[in-house]
Amino acid sequence: MNIKQIAEAAGVSVATVSRVLNHPENVAPATRARIEKVIKEAEYTPNWFAQGLNFNTTKTIGVLVPHMLTGMYMEIANGVEEVARVKDYITFMCSVEKDPAMEKRYIEQLVHRRVDGIILMFSAMEKSYLRIVEDAKIPVVIIGENKENPGFSSVKVDCRSGAAQMIAHLIEVGHRRIGFLWGHDPQQETADMYAGYTNVLRASGIRMDKRLVAETENSIEGGYIATKRLITETLPDAIFATSDEIAYGAIDALKDRGLRVPEDVAVTGFGNERMANHVEPKLTTVEIPFRKMGIYGARILFDMIDDSSKEKENRHIMLQARMRIRKSCGHKERIGEMF
Amino acid sequence: MNIKQIAEAAGVSVATVSRVLNHPENVAPATRARIEKVIKEAEYTPNWFAQGLNFNTTKTIGVLVPHMLTGMYMEIANGVEEVARVKDYITFMCSVEKDPAMEKRYIEQLVHRRVDGIILMFSAMEKSYLRIVEDAKIPVVIIGENKENPGFSSVKVDCRSGAAQMIAHLIEVGHRRIGFLWGHDPQQETADMYAGYTNVLRASGIRMDKRLVAETENSIEGGYIATKRLITETLPDAIFATSDEIAYGAIDALKDRGLRVPEDVAVTGFGNERMANHVEPKLTTVEIPFRKMGIYGARILFDMIDDSSKEKENRHIMLQARMRIRKSCGHKERIGEMF
DNA sequence: TTGAAAGCGCTAACAC
DNA sequence: GTGTTAGCGCTTTCAA
Numbered sequence: 001m002n003i004k005q006i007a008e009a010a011g012v013s014v015a016t017v018s019r020v021l022n023h024p025e026n027v028a029p030a031t032r033a034r035i036e037k038v039i040k041e042a043e044y045t046p047n048w049f050a051q052g053l054n055f056n057t058t059k060t061i062g063v064l065v066p067h068m069l070t071g072m073y074m075e076i077a078n079g080v081e082e083v084a085r086v087k088d089y090i091t092f093m094c095s096v097e098k099d100p101a102m103e104k105r106y107i108e109q110l111v112h113r114r115v116d117g118i119i120l121m122f123s124a125m126e127k128s129y130l131r132i133v134e135d136a137k138i139p140v141v142i143i144g145e146n147k148e149n150p151g152f153s154s155v156k157v158d159c160r161s162g163a164a165q166m167i168a169h170l171i172e173v174g175h176r177r178i179g180f181l182w183g184h185d186p187q188q189e190t191a192d193m194y195a196g197y198t199n200v201l202r203a204s205g206i207r208m209d210k211r212l213v214a215e216t217e218n219s220i221e222g223g224y225i226a227t228k229r230l231i232t233e234t235l236p237d238a239i240f241a242t243s244d245e246i247a248y249g250a251i252d253a254l255k256d257r258g259l260r261v262p263e264d265v266a267v268t269g270f271g272n273e274r275m276a277n278h279v280e281p282k283l284t285t286v287e288i289p290f291r292k293m294g295i296y297g298a299r300i301l302f303d304m305i306d307d308s309s310k311e312k313e314n315r316h317i318m319l320q321a322r323m324r325i326r327k328s329c330g331h332k333e334r335i336g337e338m339f
Numbered sequence: 340m341n342i343k344q345i346a347e348a349a350g351v352s353v354a355t356v357s358r359v360l361n362h363p364e365n366v367a368p369a370t371r372a373r374i375e376k377v378i379k380e381a382e383y384t385p386n387w388f389a390q391g392l393n394f395n396t397t398k399t400i401g402v403l404v405p406h407m408l409t410g411m412y413m414e415i416a417n418g419v420e421e422v423a424r425v426k427d428y429i430t431f432m433c434s435v436e437k438d439p440a441m442e443k444r445y446i447e448q449l450v451h452r453r454v455d456g457i458i459l460m461f462s463a464m465e466k467s468y469l470r471i472v473e474d475a476k477i478p479v480v481i482i483g484e485n486k487e488n489p490g491f492s493s494v495k496v497d498c499r500s501g502a503a504q505m506i507a508h509l510i511e512v513g514h515r516r517i518g519f520l521w522g523h524d525p526q527q528e529t530a531d532m533y534a535g536y537t538n539v540l541r542a543s544g545i546r547m548d549k550r551l552v553a554e555t556e557n558s559i560e561g562g563y564i565a566t567k568r569l570i571t572e573t574l575p576d577a578i579f580a581t582s583d584e585i586a587y588g589a590i591d592a593l594k595d596r597g598l599r600v601p602e603d604v605a606v607t608g609f610g611n612e613r614m615a616n617h618v619e620p621k622l623t624t625v626e627i628p629f630r631k632m633g634i635y636g637a638r639i640l641f642d643m644i645d646d647s648s649k650e651k652e653n654r655h656i657m658l659q660a661r662m663r664i665r666k667s668c669g670h671k672e673r674i675g676e677m678f
Numbered sequence: 679t680t681g682a683a684a685g686c687g688c689t690a691a692c693a694c
Numbered sequence: 695g696t697g698t699t700a701g702c703g704c705t706t707t708c709a710a
Contacts, residue, residue: 002687013697018689028695043471048452050687052388053702068417069613071410078407081434085441090448093432095420102424109429113387132382220617248617274408278559278587280619341703352681357705367679389703392686 001042010038021046052114059089061117061301062110064103066185068095070245071273072290073121076143079294080119087302089116098185100124111136117301119143120152122186127151139304143297145188153304153314155297159189159270162286162321163196163240166268169323170238171204173330175266178206179236181226181246183218190242193270197240212236216246223249231257236265238329244269244276244285251279251328262330272324284329286321293319340381349377360385391453398428400456400640401449403442405524407434409584410612411629412460415482418633419458426641428455437524439463450475456640458482459491461525466490478643482636484527492643492653494636498528498609501625501660502535502579505607508662509577510543512669514605517545518575520565520585522557529581532609536579551575555585562588570596575604577668583608583615583624590618590667601669611663623668625660632658 007014012031019027020035027035038044052058063080065073077093084091092110096103103125110118111132118133122144130152133140142154170178180197183190194213201208211233216226223246227239231253241247247269251261261267261281269276272287296317303315346353351370358366359374366374377383391397402419404412416432423430431449435442442464449457450471457472461483469491472479481493509517519536522529533552540547550572555565562585566578570593580586586608590600600606600620608615611626635656642654 003689004687014688015690015698016696019696022689026695031695043474045451046689047392047687049388049391050702051689053386053392053687053704054689068413068420069410071408074407074413078434081407090431090433090445090452092429094429095417106429112384113429135382220613248614252617274559275587275614275618278591278618279614342705343703353704354681354683354706355679358680361705365679370679386703389686390705392688392703393705 001044002047003044006035006038006042006044009042010035057116058114060092060113060115061089061119061298061305062092062094062106062115063119064106064121064123065093065095066098066122068093068097072243072271072288075273075290076121076294076297079291079296080298081294083295083298083302089302098124104129108132111138117141117305119297119301120146122146122189124187139301141297141301141304143293144186145192147188151314153300153316155293155300155317155319157189157288157293157319157321158192159288159321160192160196162270162288162323163193163242164200165321165323166240166270166284166286167197167200168204169325170240170266170268170329171200171206173266175238175330176206177209177212177234177236177238179212179214179230179239181223181230181239181241181250182213182215183222183242183246184215185218193240193242209234218243218246220245220249220252222246224253225249227253228257231259231265238262238266238268241267241269244271244273244283247283247285247328248275248279251281251283262328266330267328269328270321276324277326281327284326285324287324288321289319340383341386342383345374345377345381345383348381349374396455397453399431399452399454400428400458400637400644401431401433401445401454402458403445403460403462404432404434405437405461407432407436411582411610411627414612414629415460415633415636418630419637420633422634422637422641428641437463443468447471450477456480456644458636458640459485461485461528463526478640480636480640480643482632483525484531486527490653492639492655494632494639494656494658496528496627496632496658496660497531498627498660499531499535501609501627501662502532502581503539504660504662505579505609505623505625506536506539507543508664509579509605509607509668510539510545512605514575514577514669515545516548516551516573516575516577518551518553518569518578520562520569520578520580520589521552521554522561522581522585523554524557532579532581548573557582557585559584559588559591561585563592564588566592567596570598570604577601577605577607580606580608583610583612583622586622586624586667587614587618590620590622601667605669606667608667609660615663616665620666623665624663626663627660628658 003014007017081091094106117139120142140152142152145156214226214230216222227250269283269285272285276283276285342353346356420430433445456478459481479491481491484495553565553569555561566589608622608624611624615622615624
């Protein structure tokens with residue numbers, strides 16, 4: 001069913017039908033009612049492609065997620081989607097599986113399909129790849145630090161300070177030999193955490209011990225393996241993991257070795273994802289406001305979309321992370337939280 | 340940059356450019372090479388909408404997910420996406436937040452945007468709503484049981500038998516008073532589990548006690564609250580939860596009451612999601628092959644898309660669920676699994 | 679082997 | 695207030 005048929009059925013020209021669709025105020029009430037009736041009865045909706053050819057908007061944004069199965073990323077995406085929904089936009093969610101080649105392919109696709117805006121999450125893209133997007137003049141917001149991508153609006157979390165707080169806390173509680181489980185991603189954020197770690201140690205006059213630092217995949221399994229390896233070398237008082245998942249793996253590994261958490265070794269995570277409060281012992285961690293990151297990112301994006309006319313100067317938001325003291329760090333006056 | 344400009348730059352007509360794009364074999368090698376060079380240099384890609392107006396395919400499928408933050412649904416989606424990617428399709432992931440109104444809106448959008456196929460996951464849609472999709476002749480596959488939607492291809496899991504096995508196991512291990520925490524969704528699946536539950540109890544000569552059955556939201560919090568309520572009434576030997584998350588909540592609630600799991604009360608889940616093996620005690624559960632469901636569903640969908648000519652007879656796949664015996668059910672010879 | 683032109687379904691400028 | 699028509703960017707038939 002197309003506009004011509006509607007026009008015939010209503011005894012008018014296609015222009016008039018198009019008008020009731022786009023500028024109903026310019027149509028006589030009687031004609032308008034008649035046409036609307038026909039449209040409703042025929043369940044007619046204008047052809048998407050024909051509209052796309054004429055308008056310059058698709059009411060669609062694209063969101064690139066590093067990994068569909070990682071809850072934290074999905075929380076950010078959820079925040080984005082919520083804003084998009086209110087704006088009557090639909091969202092292309094693309095999971096790039098932490099693979100730059102896939103990320104590139106998806107970006108090309110999104111540009112090709114003329115999305116109105118793109119959100120890049122912890123992107124691995126180099127600036128040069130993003131030229132396609134710039135050429136297409138599609139607004140972009142980057143969520144998560146990325147050194148490779150200056151010149152875009154962004155939303156970030158102050159991971160350095162978050163880690164520093166946590167390390168300071170561990171020291172305060174009495175730990176000296178603090179291990180650092182360094183997840184491979186997100187790259188920039190974990191590097192910032194490391195900076196926070198070394199800084200606080202130095203300031204506290206604690207000597208760095210390289211054996212206490214281990215690199216690992218950002219996953220439960222990664223944390224498990226790295227911890228097993230680490231504790232064969234030397235036994236720390238505490239372990240700081242760059243993500244909650246790594247911390248879960250660390251706890252498993254310690255338990256397997258017959259060590260108690262937090263009595264023998266304290267463990268802390270980063271993120272405060274859904275399960276952090278339901279593992280045993282409850283995980284002390286740094287809360288990242290994931291949903292909020294998504295919401296802010298989306299708001300910036302839609303600001304850019306809405307006044308595409310305005311000369312765009314990039315905006316940057318830095319959110320603070322916040323400690324969640326539970327049991328796993330060995331704090332005496334720990335705060336119990338159920339949810 | 341459009342086809343006309345390419346044509347001019349190459350000194351040919353638009354028709355010839357279009358030919359090298361779609362039927363290169365019909366173009367003289369020399370002309371073709373010249374045009375391809377221009378295309379490459381200009382980084383030209385045909386306009387998506389103009390193509391859509393002419394072709395009848397969008398290389399896009401839509402996936403309706405009940406809830407973006409529930410890992411199990413995302414695992415299914417991940418399976419779908421993987422198949423789609425291989426097929427060079429892009430996926431619209433739509434999170435309907437367990438809201439039928441949203442689901443309806445998204446379906447309309449997907450139809451409007453002429454996706455080549457749609458996957459409905461644990462859909463709440465009534466048959467009548469899906470008329471839009473049928474009218475548009477868009478292939479649909481339903482993942483997850485849905486009584487309201489006969490007449491569509493589907494992939495399901497035998498939850499009834501899964502639950503029956505688990506209940507039988509609990510009885511075998513010595514439990515008699517077995518609680519049933521009934522999550523509100525997915526509707527049909529949990530109802531099937533209930534059927535399995537009552538059946539096995541009856542067959543084992545155990546009298547049903549209504550006080551042992553509690554309804555709840557499908558979430559950790561839901562499981563927590565329902566369990567607290569349930570155990571004020573009567574104390575079961577064991578609790579069967581219709582999802583892992585509900586089971587986590589149940590375990591929390593029991594611990595809060597000073598009860599040991601599984602010594603005082605055994606707990607089992609359903610799903611075997613990522614964390615089931617990392618909570619304390621490790622969760623005995625029924626494994627649902629989520630990824631596989633997505634993969635099979637997508638394969639059926641693409642079969643339908645690829646031979647749209649063929650008279651389509653619906654296909655139905657029923658997958659088996661499988662028990663994962665861990666610690667939480669109190670089995671003596673429990674199997675330890677790390678990952 | 680190539681080009682001219684019609685047509686895909688719609689919007690909007692212009693004319694009445 | 696409504697109709698006519700050019701044009702959006704592309705594909706494809708038909709003719710040369």
